[in-house]
Amino acid sequence: MAGDITTIARPYAEAVFARAKESGQVDAWSEALELLAAVTSDTQLVAQIGNPTVPRESIRDLILEVCGDALPGEAVNLVKLLAENSRLEAVAEIARLFEERRVADQGVRQVLVRTAFEVDAAQKDALAQALSKRLGGQVDLEIETDSTLIGGIEIRAGDLVIDDSVRSKIKQLAHALQF
Known part of the structure; x- marks a missing residue:
């Protein structure tokens, strides 16, 4: 399963890293992904993300509400995209892969x-x-x-x-x- 989540997360992490480099916002993205990983790793939220009867839009809205103004606009768009594609369970792995890529880039x-x-x-x-x-x-x-x-x-x-x-x-x- 861990390999599966990495396979799912890698294209998102690579795209986010490319965008972060292009816009000169690597540190801001790093902080945003760290926050998103912390929020989506909450045990109660993990149960909701994995529950097929809970609408993805509700989970998306809850995540965005918890994060508040701490998320830049593009990170909000990422959350929306992940929710739309039923990929919110990959947020922590996206954050991990992003950090790995950031460190390697340095x-x-x-x-x-x-x-x-x-x-x-x-x-x-x-x-x-x-x-x-x-x-x-x-x-x-x-x-x-x-x-x-x-x-x-x-x-x-x-x-x-x-x-x-x-x-x-x-x-x-x-x-x-x-x-």
């Missing part, structure tokens, strides 16, 4: 680093410098500690995966021993 790569042990500030800085050099741009590191790796490190930057964990090496060895 030349910053999001990098998830999973390690078996805590990483101190000096190690984080050294890792950031090495990855910045390897990836050819600024990186924003998110560090997670995962003891199931046993030792080593796993790095994910978009489609790039570097898995130098002990767990991975044990799996490779086990696979090699099967033949």
